[in-house]
Amino acid sequence: MSQHTPALAIETAGLVKTFGETRAVDGVDLAVPAGTVYGVLGPNGAGKTTTVKMLATLLRPDGGEAHVFGHDVVREADEVRGRVSLTGQYASVDEDLTGTENLVLLGRLLGHSKQAARRRSEQLLEAFGLSEAAAKQVKHYSGGMRRRIDIAASILNTPDLLFLDEPTTGLDPRSRNQVWDIVRAVVAQGTTVLLTTQYLDEADQLASRIAVIDHGKVIAEGTKGELKASVGAGSVHLRLRDPGQRPDAERVLRATLDADVQLEPDPVALTARLSSATGDSAAEEASRALAELARTGITVDNFSLGQPSLDEVFLALTGHDTGQDSGQDLGRDSKDEVAA
Ligand SMILES: Nc1ncnc2c1ncn2[C@@H]1O[C@H](COP(=O)(O)OP(=O)(O)O)[C@@H](O)[C@H]1O
Numbered sequence: 107m108s109q110h111t112p113a114l115a116i117e118t119a120g121l122v123k124t125f126g127e128t129r130a131v132d133g134v135d136l137a138v139p140a141g142t143v144y145g146v147l148g149p150n151g152a153g154k155t156t157t158v159k160m161l162a163t164l165l166r167p168d169g170g171e172a173h174v175f176g177h178d179v180v181r182e183a184d185e186v187r188g189r190v191s192l193t194g195q196y197a198s199v200d201e202d203l204t205g206t207e208n209l210v211l212l213g214r215l216l217g218h219s220k221q222a223a224r225r226r227s228e229q230l231l232e233a234f235g236l237s238e239a240a241a242k243q244v245k246h247y248s249g250g251m252r253r254r255i256d257i258a259a260s261i262l263n264t265p266d267l268l269f270l271d272e273p274t275t276g277l278d279p280r281s282r283n284q285v286w287d288i289v290r291a292v293v294a295q296g297t298t299v300l301l302t303t304q305y306l307d308e309a310d311q312l313a314s315r316i317a318v319i320d321h322g323k324v325i326a327e328g329t330k331g332e333l334k335a336s337v338g339a340g341s342v343h344l345r346l347r348d349p350g351q352r353p354d355a356e357r358v359l360r361a362t363l364d365a366d367v368q369l370e371p372d373p374v375a376l377t378a379r380l381s382s383a384t385g386d387s388a389a390e391e392a393s394r395a396l397a398e399l400a401r402t403g404i405t406v407d408n409f410s411l412g413q414p415s416l417d418e419v420f421l422a423l424t425g426h427d428t429g430q431d432s433g434q435d436l437g438r439d440s441k442d443e444v445a446a
């Protein structure tokens with residue numbers, strides 16, 4: 107890659123990393139525009155962390171090339187290290203120290219004066235809603251607080267590029283939202299963020315562009331809109347009062363939505379997969395369908411809108427599912443229950 111573009115924070119070509127027989131990263135091409143959040147979406151074992159580690163100079167690629175702000179991650183590793191910061195599945199924070207002690211210590215290690223380190227620590231703890239926990243040992247922090255102090259530690263010096271490796275995996279919805287707000291604030295200050303996630307809704311909330319990876323390969327890449335258009339807008343799930351009206355409801359839904367309608371085992375339930383080809387939002391499409399059902403005299407007891415899940419994205423893109431059990435469906439299929 108002799109012609110790398112400086113406006114790109116990250117540019118990779120044919121990046122490869124193998125562990126024995128496993129091609130963890132198998133020819134990845136990425137082009138991450140500076141100043142944005144770029145989402146790398148994929149299930150467990152897809153190669154997300156391995157990719158991040160190579161870009162952060164922690165692992166040496168076995169093939170291909172990667173440039174960070176125009177610097178080769180192997181030949182110019184020092185320049186790269188000077189501009190990036192990493193948080194996620196790595197502990198830089200000491201559990202036995204308090205929030206303040208951790209941030210001041212790391213600030214000192216980064217060369218700040220004692221006073222400057224204290225000031226920056228206070229500022230970050232405040233910004234991350236951790237002021238009250240400042241004097242508590244990190245081992246007593248909740249999962250969400252822990253994730254926030256990790257990110258705070260990684261932006262003591264505002265990096266040009268921040269790697270966030272699954273920053274919200276396992277967090278409750280409220281803590282996820284807090285982390286999302288932090289990510290937005292970090293980007294607003296000019297930092298480029300490479301975010302890895304298993305959650306489609308997280309990539310949707312934060313990222314401008316998304317690369318979907320599976321078995322070490324990029325299987326789809328584009329803006330959120332492009333990606334969503336390729337998998338549909340989601341689904342609407344209906345429960346009728348009268349099972350006898352289901353055939354009529356099915357017909358009306360097919361006609362109004364031009365959608366794939368599925369009859370559920372429950373005799374009053376049916377699900378329509380929304381196309382998004384109309385350009386309407388899922389909510390608009392669903393309202394149209396409900397109005398039409400009402401007009402036809404079909405009584406809907408209850409409906410919910412479901413966003414496409416990562417599983418559905420994978421199914422649409424690869425024809426197979428993620429191979430994960432969907433036990434932890436944290437936001438995967440965020441259904442807004444609405445009584446009709
Ligand atoms: N140090 C390692 N040694 C052997 N195999 C590894 C190592 N790190 C990752 N792998 C394997 O590489 C693949 C990709 O892993 P990883 O990059 O951690 O995926 P992700 O972060 O998307 O869950 C997996 O099959 C994983 O088991």
Ligand SMILES: [Mg+2]
Nearest residue numbers: 154155156272
């Ligand atoms: Mg990982």
